[in-house]
Amino acid sequence: MTSPSDPARSGGPRRAALVGLGLIGGSIGLALRSRGWHVTGRDRDPAAVDAAVAAGVVDAAGEDASAEVTFVATPVGEVAGEVARVLGQAGLAADAAVTDVGGVKAPVVAAVGDPRFVGGHPMAGSEQVGLGGADPGLFVGATWVLTPTAATDPSAYALVRTVAASLGAEVLSLSPEHHDALVALVSHVPHLAAATLMNLADRRAEEHAALLRLAAGGFRDMTRVAAGSPGIWPDVCVENAPAIVAGLDALVSELGRVRDQVAAHDRHGLLATLRRAADARRALPAGAVRPERLVELRVPVPDRPGVLAEITTTAGDLGVNISDLEIAHSAEATGGVLVVVVDAEAAERFAAALTARGYRPGARPLA
Amino acid sequence: MTSPSDPARSGGPRRAALVGLGLIGGSIGLALRSRGWHVTGRDRDPAAVDAAVAAGVVDAAGEDASAEVTFVATPVGEVAGEVARVLGQAGLAADAAVTDVGGVKAPVVAAVGDPRFVGGHPMAGSEQVGLGGADPGLFVGATWVLTPTAATDPSAYALVRTVAASLGAEVLSLSPEHHDALVALVSHVPHLAAATLMNLADRRAEEHAALLRLAAGGFRDMTRVAAGSPGIWPDVCVENAPAIVAGLDALVSELGRVRDQVAAHDRHGLLATLRRAADARRALPAGAVRPERLVELRVPVPDRPGVLAEITTTAGDLGVNISDLEIAHSAEATGGVLVVVVDAEAAERFAAALTARGYRPGARPLA
Numbered sequence: 005m006t007s008p009s010d011p012a013r014s015g016g017p018r019r020a021a022l023v024g025l026g027l028i029g030g031s032i033g034l035a036l037r038s039r040g041w042h043v044t045g046r047d048r049d050p051a052a053v054d055a056a057v058a059a060g061v062v063d064a065a066g067e068d069a070s071a072e073v074t075f076v077a078t079p080v081g082e083v084a085g086e087v088a089r090v091l092g093q094a095g096l097a098a099d100a101a102v103t104d105v106g107g108v109k110a111p112v113v114a115a116v117g118d119p120r121f122v123g124g125h126p127m128a129g130s131e132q133v134g135l136g137g138a139d140p141g142l143f144v145g146a147t148w149v150l151t152p153t154a155a156t157d158p159s160a161y162a163l164v165r166t167v168a169a170s171l172g173a174e175v176l177s178l179s180p181e182h183h184d185a186l187v188a189l190v191s192h193v194p195h196l197a198a199a200t201l202m203n204l205a206d207r208r209a210e211e212h213a214a215l216l217r218l219a220a221g222g223f224r225d226m227t228r229v230a231a232g233s234p235g236i237w238p239d240v241c242v243e244n245a246p247a248i249v250a251g252l253d254a255l256v257s258e259l260g261r262v263r264d265q266v267a268a269h270d271r272h273g274l275l276a277t278l279r280r281a282a283d284a285r286r287a288l289p290a291g292a293v294r295p296e297r298l299v300e301l302r303v304p305v306p307d308r309p310g311v312l313a314e315i316t317t318t319a320g321d322l323g324v325n326i327s328d329l330e331i332a333h334s335a336e337a338t339g340g341v342l343v344v345v346v347d348a349e350a351a352e353r354f355a356a357a358l359t360a361r362g363y364r365p366g367a368r369p370l371a
Numbered sequence: 372m373t374s375p376s377d378p379a380r381s382g383g384p385r386r387a388a389l390v391g392l393g394l395i396g397g398s399i400g401l402a403l404r405s406r407g408w409h410v411t412g413r414d415r416d417p418a419a420v421d422a423a424v425a426a427g428v429v430d431a432a433g434e435d436a437s438a439e440v441t442f443v444a445t446p447v448g449e450v451a452g453e454v455a456r457v458l459g460q461a462g463l464a465a466d467a468a469v470t471d472v473g474g475v476k477a478p479v480v481a482a483v484g485d486p487r488f489v490g491g492h493p494m495a496g497s498e499q500v501g502l503g504g505a506d507p508g509l510f511v512g513a514t515w516v517l518t519p520t521a522a523t524d525p526s527a528y529a530l531v532r533t534v535a536a537s538l539g540a541e542v543l544s545l546s547p548e549h550h551d552a553l554v555a556l557v558s559h560v561p562h563l564a565a566a567t568l569m570n571l572a573d574r575r576a577e578e579h580a581a582l583l584r585l586a587a588g589g590f591r592d593m594t595r596v597a598a599g600s601p602g603i604w605p606d607v608c609v610e611n612a613p614a615i616v617a618g619l620d621a622l623v624s625e626l627g628r629v630r631d632q633v634a635a636h637d638r639h640g641l642l643a644t645l646r647r648a649a650d651a652r653r654a655l656p657a658g659a660v661r662p663e664r665l666v667e668l669r670v671p672v673p674d675r676p677g678v679l680a681e682i683t684t685t686a687g688d689l690g691v692n693i694s695d696l697e698i699a700h701s702a703e704a705t706g707g708v709l710v711v712v713v714d715a716e717a718a719e720r721f722a723a724a725l726t727a728r729g730y731r732p733g734a735r736p737l738a
Binding site: 127128146147149174176178182185186187189190191193194195196197198199200201202203204205206208209212213214215216217218219220222223224225226227228229230231232233234235237238239241242245248249251252253254255256258259260262263265266267269271272274275277278279280281282284285286288289320321322323324325 | 495564571586602627629642645687
């Protein structure tokens with residue numbers, strides 16, 4: 005394995021840095037330190053830095069040019085600037101990687117435009133806000149999206165992928181644009197819908213004091229996300245505006261169809277609508293399932309940019325979970341072999357998709 | 372107290388009957404039996420009756436003309452017919468009361484048109500479905516709406532109210548029409564919105580296998596209600612169609628406003644929208660709070676129909692929780708005194724509202 009992040013290279017512990025010490029940054033710090041990493045951190049708020057040191061979230065305050073990976077966990081609008089600052093540090097190792105945790109990827113990835121940056125988005129949260137809610141187990145079983153592009157350095161991608169997986173996350177690679185379109189549908193639009201439902205009820209509650217006393221479990225579940233800190237959302241909405249507008253338009257159109265079913269007393273249509281939703285909700289994966297049987301695909305890869313991004317986002321687009329990934333020879337030399345471990349059930353369609361793209365994967369079941 | 376439901380009148384245990392042995396009917400049965408009641412039950416499904424007897428949800432299968440109260444816990448479309456059947460039983464006591472648990476009240480109350488019927492709606496549910504999910508504690512702390520009208524017999528209302536409160540519920544009285552408008556906003560419209568969000572995501576998931584792997588906690592919370600059994604919903608939607616259509620129209624209009632904020636990159640407007648929702652969600656009452664200080668209002672009431680409904684729904688409309696209620700003399704004789712116990716904080720505005728309606732309440736703090 006040609007990963008540049010050989011733990012033995014310095015003799016000391018592996019080193020990481022954090023920029024932004026909120027819920028996600030703090031959780032990454034705790035999780036890394038519990039695995040023996042040395043973690044340095046900074047934040048615009050000096051009090052957050054002091055608290056992070058006191059809570060054992062970081063070993064030390066400040067920057068660390070010797071960090072092999074830096075996580076930028078700031079609001080999405082500040083990511084590009086902070087990444088540039090990290091990459092501009094004097095003495096930074098040539099093989100250092102930087103990633104972020106923002107909820108919108110395409111504008112950030114485009115703004116950074118550096119091969120050492122790998123866009124990331126751990127799909128984990130909590131009703132907690134800020135460092136006080138930091139939890140080293142936050143990422144266990146969570147999906148952590150990475151958004152490599154043709155320009156992404158394969159070694160940087162492999163490093164970030166390995167570290168994210170080591171925190172217990174299931175890594176899913178998608179193109180930045182695909183990520184943004186999908187999270188608009190499963191996160192941004194639902195969040196705005198929850199806030200809208202809450203505001204609608206609240207406005208009527210001014211006339212009808214009884215209303216909120218009728219808010220039972222279903223309403224509470226539906227509006228729970230709306231209780232979260234609103235601070236990050238205006239930026240997310242603006243950065244991902246096209247996908248969110250499209251998602252809201254689809255939601256409004258679909259609600260109009262349901263409204264017409266209600267108005268027309270269309271019991272049959274309503275039952276079909278609700279039954280489809282019930283079936284889909286019950287089938288929603290209850291978290292990443294560790295597959296019982298795994299298959300190793302060995303894919304000879306040519307020496308051209310974007311091969312790793314193409315192969316991993318092909319898996320992501322198919323919903324195929326990559327359990328392990330190794331670059332057997334550097335893809336930057338004269339070509340090499342990419343070793344990808346996937347669920348046996350998914351191996352055939354993944355291999356077929358790779359073949360369709362001109363690759364020649366070979367499969368081998370793992371014990 | 373002139374309640375007709377004197378437990379001593381027969382010498383034996385108090386007797387109740389259930390029609391419909393699903394989650395709600397079964398939970399009422401368990402809760403009543405745990406408080407010493409004799410409970411008889413029937414269901415269209417003979418297997419449900421056998422299961423209810425075996426599980427100790429009812430003492431006996433069938434009808435019970437000597438039941439002082441019968442709970443009709445069938446789908447909403449069957450309530451009126453079942454109530455008529457109960458009230459038509461040979462040998463039924465003149466002071467027997469009947470109530471239901473359906474999610475829509477105005478059409479049912481209008482269809483029944485009998486003073487012995489008191490419309491009801493316990494706002495309690497569970498992800499469980501059917502008798503297997505029955506829980507004697509289901510109503511503890513839940514809001515249980517009653518919908519008395521001018522035609523409702525005060526004794527029937529007082530009886531149903533007392534029994535519902537004895538199961539741990541906070542009873543809230545509203546007019547049937549007001550109930551239906553409010554539950555459209557806090558239950559029916561949110562339910563349809565959850566189903567619509569789920570269907571939207573599911574349809575896209577056919578093209579994008581990765582999508583549902585991105586569904587994190589917020590999406591799961593928002594769509595949880597959509598997993599419930601769809602069977603009862605077409606009836607609920609049809610029975611409450613006008614209020615639901617109005618609620619969906621308001622939701623669509625409001626979502627359009629948010630969509631325009633996103634499209635216009637209106638960070639300020641979005642922050643205001645989300646902040647208002649967050650404040651409202653955090654302020655949502657976390658369940659009925661037992662007030663520390665209570666006030667007893669004694670309200671001389673004339674001998675005319677609808678006085679009890681008017682007074683109790685006035686409290687409901689104001690969101691005032693009635694902790695206890697007693698008819699000191701029969702309102703059906705030459706007038707009497709209604710004794711109502713409310714939270715001290717609410718006593719003044721409730722008394723003012725009663726005064727505005729021509730009553731002359733007297734207040735006395737309770738120890």
